[in-house]
């Protein structure tokens with residue numbers, strides 16, 4: 001029986017493991033260095049289900065984003081994962097930003113993003129009383145998901161398909177089909193590198209991608225209490 005070994009139990013590793021489990025083509029093991037899932041980016045992100053308004057038309061990323069948005073929202077409904085379908089607003093604060101909204105509208109429509117409209121100042125005030133702008137691009141399919149809950153649902157789904165999770169198994173060496181972990185060696189016919197910010201290190205263990213190095217950077221969230229914000233509000237991007 002083919003053995004697929006997925007390194008990393010974040011949303012990417014777990015989604016791939018789930019899909020392999022659903023296809024039923026072999027045994028699937030996820031090796032995770034932490035004692036549970038969601039200790040890295042997949043459990044600590046903003047949870048935005050992007051609608052695809054700023055993707056390059058015709059690109060794989062645009063297609064994945066638009067289709068992924070629809071399928072992920074369906075998945076959340078089916079699996080009772082908390083999600084808010086609040087929509088996205090890109091606000092033009094100055095006249096000079098209005099052409100960018102038109103460009104985003106055209107790009108988004110070409111990518112197949114449904115329901116896009118440009119709303120004027122008065123509709124913007126109705127939707128978002130605290131937002132100031134000349135106009136805004138409204139994308140109704142932008143949504144926010146509870147990302148730890150999503151990961152939990154995908155992991156449960158994968159496990160229901162027979163996928164085995166091995167926690168506290170840090171991969172520290174790969175030679176051919178032999179994977180060394182902190183809990184001993186494991187053999188896999190296919191090794192799938194889903195180690196997130198450590199994916200470069202895992203690739204280097206395989207002798208691949210030595211010219212690449214991931215450079216992480218830190219960001220900060222601010223919490224705003226008792227403020228009437230109803231959707232995701234973005235400033236007009238610089239499309240250059």
Ligand SMILES: Cc1cc2nc3c(=O)[nH]c(=O)nc-3n(C[C@H](O)[C@H](O)[C@H](O)COP(=O)(O)OP(=O)(O)OC[C@H]3O[C@@H](n4cnc5c(N)ncnc54)[C@H](O)[C@@H]3O)c2cc1C
Nearest residue numbers: 008010011012033040041042045046047048171195196198
């Ligand atoms: C602050 C922030 C906000 C974000 N907001 C959004 C957003 O709103 N919308 C959106 O779509 N995306 C967002 N992202 C991006 C998104 O979170 C990531 O793209 C996604 O979570 C990556 O998933 P992953 O499975 O590749 O990585 P991770 O979640 O990092 O998972 C990798 C896993 O691999 C494990 N691992 C690493 N090395 C080893 C090893 N040697 N052996 C065994 N296991 C190992 C780690 O422990 C980890 O659990 C955001 C990211 C950040 C940081």
